Amino acid sequence: xxxxxxxxPSTAATAWLDYAEGIVRELDAxxxxxxxxxxxxxxxxxxxxxxxxAAADATFRWQGNPAADQVEYLILALYRLGNRLSDEEDAGxxxxxxxxxxxxxxxxxxxxxxxxxxxxxAQAQFVAQLREQWEPARKDx
Numbered sequence: 001x002x003x004x005x006x007x008x009p010s011t012a013a014t015a016w017l018d019y020a021e022g023i024v025r026e027l028d029a030x031x032x033x034x035x036x037x038x039x040x041x042x043x044x045x046x047x048x049x050x051x052x053x054a055a056a057d058a059t060f061r062w063q064g065n066p067a068a069d070q071v072e073y074l075i076l077a078l079y080r081l082g083n084r085l086s087d088e089e090d091a092g093x094x095x096x097x098x099x100x101x102x103x104x105x106x107x108x109x110x111x112x113x114x115x116x117x118x119x120x121x122a123q124a125q126f127v128a129q130l131r132e133q134w135e136p137a138r139k140d141x
Contacts (some may be wrong), residue, residue, distance in 0.1 A: 005060070005108055006060045006107065007061055008104050009058065010053075010059060010060045012107075014055075015100040017104075018101075019098055020043065023046065023085065023105075024044050036077070049062070063088055068116060068119045071112060072126060075113065076126075079092070105136055109136040110139075113137055124129055
């Protein structure tokens with residue numbers, strides 16, 4: 001399947017990537033069982049790839065052709081991790097994600113879910129469920 005992320009200002013992408021990179025490092029150090037090792041490794045790989053795209057231009061754009069099942073796996077891991085981090089932020093246990101990172105986060109989630117939804121069938125049903133439950137996944141965000 002084809003996934004296209006952007007356009008979004010590279011400054012927003014960099015803010016999110018800095019935050020996400022710190023979270024992945026933290027998970028590797030203190031909570032290796034909370035997010036599977038293969039998901040953490042793929043997040044780290046994508047962060048590096050997206051960081052290069054953000055550095056290349058003032059407007060972030062990225063295109064990839066991952067397998068639909070891999071995309072579904074990673075977006076579910078991101079959803080679960082995001083909920084956990086939000087709960088920790090609400091409880092005062094974690095610094096809040098930088099506001100400038102939100103724009104990239106929403107574009108990332110929407111772009112990935114739009115591509116996954118186009119696969120139809122079970123993937124489209126999965127996306128519909130996420131859109132109901134996850135604020136960045138909603139079309140009105």
